[in-house]
Amino acid sequence: MELIDGKKISAEIKEEITKEVKAIKDNDGKVPHLAAVLVGNDQASETYVAGKEKACKKVGFSSSVYKMDEDTTEEQLLETVEFLNNDPEIDGFIVQLPLPGHIDENKIIEAINPEKDVDGFHPVNLGRMVIGLPAYISATPNGIMELIKRSGIETKGKNCVVLGRSNIVGRPVSILMSLNNDNANATVTVCHSRTKNIKEITSSADILIVAIGKPEFVTADMVKDGAVVIDVGIHRVKSDKTKSGYKLIGDVKFDEVSKKASKITPVPGGVGPMTIASLLINTLKASKKEIYG
Amino acid sequence: MELIDGKKISAEIKEEITKEVKAIKDNDGKVPHLAAVLVGNDQASETYVAGKEKACKKVGFSSSVYKMDEDTTEEQLLETVEFLNNDPEIDGFIVQLPLPGHIDENKIIEAINPEKDVDGFHPVNLGRMVIGLPAYISATPNGIMELIKRSGIETKGKNCVVLGRSNIVGRPVSILMSLNNDNANATVTVCHSRTKNIKEITSSADILIVAIGKPEFVTADMVKDGAVVIDVGIHRVKSDKTKSGYKLIGDVKFDEVSKKASKITPVPGGVGPMTIASLLINTLKASKKEIYG
Numbered sequence: 001m002e003l004i005d006g007k008k009i010s011a012e013i014k015e016e017i018t019k020e021v022k023a024i025k026d027n028d029g030k031v032p033h034l035a036a037v038l039v040g041n042d043q044a045s046e047t048y049v050a051g052k053e054k055a056c057k058k059v060g061f062s063s064s065v066y067k068m069d070e071d072t073t074e075e076q077l078l079e080t081v082e083f084l085n086n087d088p089e090i091d092g093f094i095v096q097l098p099l100p101g102h103i104d105e106n107k108i109i110e111a112i113n114p115e116k117d118v119d120g121f122h123p124v125n126l127g128r129m130v131i132g133l134p135a136y137i138s139a140t141p142n143g144i145m146e147l148i149k150r151s152g153i154e155t156k157g158k159n160c161v162v163l164g165r166s167n168i169v170g171r172p173v174s175i176l177m178s179l180n181n182d183n184a185n186a187t188v189t190v191c192h193s194r195t196k197n198i199k200e201i202t203s204s205a206d207i208l209i210v211a212i213g214k215p216e217f218v219t220a221d222m223v224k225d226g227a228v229v230i231d232v233g234i235h236r237v238k239s240d241k242t243k244s245g246y247k248l249i250g251d252v253k254f255d256e257v258s259k260k261a262s263k264i265t266p267v268p269g270g271v272g273p274m275t276i277a278s279l280l281i282n283t284l285k286a287s288k289k290e291i292y293g
Numbered sequence: 294m295e296l297i298d299g300k301k302i303s304a305e306i307k308e309e310i311t312k313e314v315k316a317i318k319d320n321d322g323k324v325p326h327l328a329a330v331l332v333g334n335d336q337a338s339e340t341y342v343a344g345k346e347k348a349c350k351k352v353g354f355s356s357s358v359y360k361m362d363e364d365t366t367e368e369q370l371l372e373t374v375e376f377l378n379n380d381p382e383i384d385g386f387i388v389q390l391p392l393p394g395h396i397d398e399n400k401i402i403e404a405i406n407p408e409k410d411v412d413g414f415h416p417v418n419l420g421r422m423v424i425g426l427p428a429y430i431s432a433t434p435n436g437i438m439e440l441i442k443r444s445g446i447e448t449k450g451k452n453c454v455v456l457g458r459s460n461i462v463g464r465p466v467s468i469l470m471s472l473n474n475d476n477a478n479a480t481v482t483v484c485h486s487r488t489k490n491i492k493e494i495t496s497s498a499d500i501l502i503v504a505i506g507k508p509e510f511v512t513a514d515m516v517k518d519g520a521v522v523i524d525v526g527i528h529r530v531k532s533d534k535t536k537s538g539y540k541l542i543g544d545v546k547f548d549e550v551s552k553k554a555s556k557i558t559p560v561p562g563g564v565g566p567m568t569i570a571s572l573l574i575n576t577l578k579a580s581k582k583e584i585y586g
Contacts, residue, residue, distance in 0.1 A: 106426060123420025130419045130468075131460040133399060157489045165471060167424040175423075175468075178458060178483050187494065189482040190471050196450045201480065
């Protein structure tokens with residue numbers, strides 16, 4: 001068994017981006033600029049946004065954060081989105097989710113200029129991805145595809161099973177794995193809460209991508225010998241073996257599944273570190289106008 | 294074995310639409326109006342557009358056709374699209390494909406106002422479909438879903454295999470079958486030219502949707518006893534048994550597969566007649582502003 005080291009791969013990506021930004025600066029080009037809009041005081045959201053800012057600084061991007069009150073109206077947020085859509089200094093921006101309940105998330109996402117939608121949540125970017133046109137791919141699916149590509153995993157003609165059909169992970173990654181290009185071309189099955197013969201299906205997978213949101217759902221008896229296993233889940237559970245009294249586990253029972261898998265992502269340190277790297281990739285693409293020309 | 298009679302089902306849909314249009318007219322409402330743009334002299338395209346016009350007349354819609362020369366420039370076509378986008382009389386319109394080679398089809402499609410994109414080809418409509426938001430679904434996938442629904446075929450938790458991943462049939466229908474709603478919720482596998490173990494996979498299908506574009510590709514040994522088989526293919530081949538010297542066949546070897554299937558679409562008379570019905574459904578939705586409010 002070989003670990004798919006997301007921490008190492010994401011560090012490599014950041015290193016590549018750092019070099020490219022340095023070259024841009026040396027040529028007096030425009031420094032990529034990512035903005036984040038943060039509404040309210042959700043602790044997890046504040047942590048994520050701070051992490052994104054820190055990553056931007058590290059690779060040499062400019063970054064800015066628009067903090068807005070919890071009681072910001074939908075109209076005020078739409079005005080901010082419009083402002084960022086039109087600000088030539090900003091190459092890409094994200095509106096950190098979740099938003100307060102009185103704001104329609106879909107309405108906000110659809111108001112973002114697709115050309116600056118580095119989160120890849122706008123329907124235009126999803127739709128373009130579906131038909132294989134250049135598009136911003138959202139952070140987690142993009143991160144999974146990078147992990148697979150950079151780990152030298154063959155995908156062409158392989159049976160890939162995706163557990164979960166969420167809009168931000170399962171669905172897009174299932175489409176990406178099935179597209180007609182060199183890093184995809186897998187035969188993909190999407191399983192979900194209504195799937196009946198789940199163990200039979202997962203046992204046929206050469207590549208198993210698990211994004212079902214249930215701690216240690218996938219056990220060894222569900223996995224084929226030699227399969228590649230990508231674990232998107234992350235759960236904080238009590239533990240008497242750590243100093244903090246907690247540990248992080250995934251959707252896969254790592255101890256037993258890792259004995260059968262040929263390659264597997266750990267939790268933490270697998271898919272997680274790739275998400276911010278993906279956002280940086282998209283921001284660089286935005287500043288170079290790679291997607292929309 | 295029971296035939297899934299697309300001709301009958303599409304006639305029922307047209308009947309329902311006719312009644313609704315009559316009610317709209319009785320209430321002095323706006324009559325739904327579908328426009329079609331036809332560039333060049335492609336014989337098949339002219340036949341399709343004529344068929345669409347005829348169907349519109351039959352259900353009581355207004356319709357109009359914009360015929361443009363083969364040497365129409367991209368810019369001229371974009372101007373026509375813009376004109377139709379802004380004409381309040383037109384509820385929905387299509388630009389008949391294929392377009393002459395000097396025009397970028399994707400550019401034209403992306404110029405159509407998604408709210409009038411009754412062909413459902415605009416990335417916004419595809420993207421909204423992916424995340425389960427209201428969207429115009431393109432004619433063939435929409436027609437397949439209507440056939441399945443109106444034939445009382447249970448989809449929840451069923452294994453559905455889709456052969457083919459085209460942007461206009463295989464990909465969208467695979468997503469639709471897997472969405473979390475009462476007419477879907479199937480466990481879906483998408484097979485394509487790179488799939489290795491295709492017979493093994495098709496043999497596990499409770500519902501087999503074939504859109505692979507190869508005459509009589511699916512044979513009886515690839516199909517499970519009692520499966521539902523939807524055949525999207527249509528091919529004109531020579532025959533010494535018909536007066537014309539030709540006959541139409543599908544992607545499925547009907548004679549032998551029909552003996553194993555519980556329900557199956559014939560070719561012709563299966564999926565084919567549903568496509569125009571789907572376009573009428575979308576045009577009615579457009580005139581009622583059902584999708585975008």
